[in-house]
Amino acid sequence: MAIHPTAIVDPKAQIAEDVEIGAYSIIGPHVSIGSGSWIGPHVVIEGHTSIGKNNRVFQFCSLGAIPQDLKYAGEPTRLEIGDNNTIREFCTFNTGTVQDGGVTRIGNDNWVMAYVHIAHDCQVGSHTILANNATLAGHVHIGDWVFLGGFTSVHQFVIVGEHAMTAFASAVAQDIPPYVTAHGNRAVPSGINAEGMKRRGFSPEQIRRVRNAYKTLYRQGLSYDEAKSAILTEAAEGHGELEPFVRFFGQSARGIIR
DSSP states (O other): OOOOOOOEEEHHHHHHHHOEEEEEEETTTTEEOOOTTEETTOOOEEHHHHHEEEEEEEOOOOEEESSSOOTSSSSSOOEEEEEEOEEEEOOOHHHHHHHTEEEEEEEESSSOOOOEETTTOOEEEESSSEEEEEEEETTEEETTTOEEEEEEEOOOOOOEEEEEEOOTTTOOOOBBBTTTEEEBBBEEEEEHHHHHHHHHOOHHHHHHHHHHHHHHTOOOOOOOOHHHHHHHHHHTTOOGGGGHHHHHHHHOOOOOOO
């Protein structure tokens, strides 16, 4: 291990042999860090925190601190971070609470920019981009391939569906369906993330079906239940690009942005 002599690493921490830890960083006793990971200077990693392989954590991050929740009473809740994530300067990720699943979880291949806050019990998928100062309140669920624009704020218990995207300074108070782009305070829908879909290899026909699903939700004057039923019926015909809607409808409880 390439541990700077000024770093403080608890002997009980489980650190892979090739992990690098920068100057003045502090690693607690219940922390595990997988191979190939790089921890920059002045990073604090505490609590019951596991970090996978090939992650990069830049200076002045705080990972695994206790939740900012008055109900928290010292329970050994967790923070779990997957593989191949980049976590830039001044990010704060908290552990979970027993009132939820007890785990805050970040998946793989995420690009997390400076000053991002991920609160207790959040579930962040894989291949996401969280731009500077994006803020997730407690219990937020972020699907795979989501892009949150800079200064986006997400209300507690909100779900952001797969492939969705928010514009700069969006304030998200209700759930965002998959593929939907949103903007404003409070955030409102503004079409689908067609460019993102193209970059990920979706065919024109798949993009057309997703656009039709958007129109069903927002342009045909249907009630939410009627629109949901119509989209689920089409998804049942085997169109894989509509499966994210199936997962979203099974979880969404706050109502969707309008």
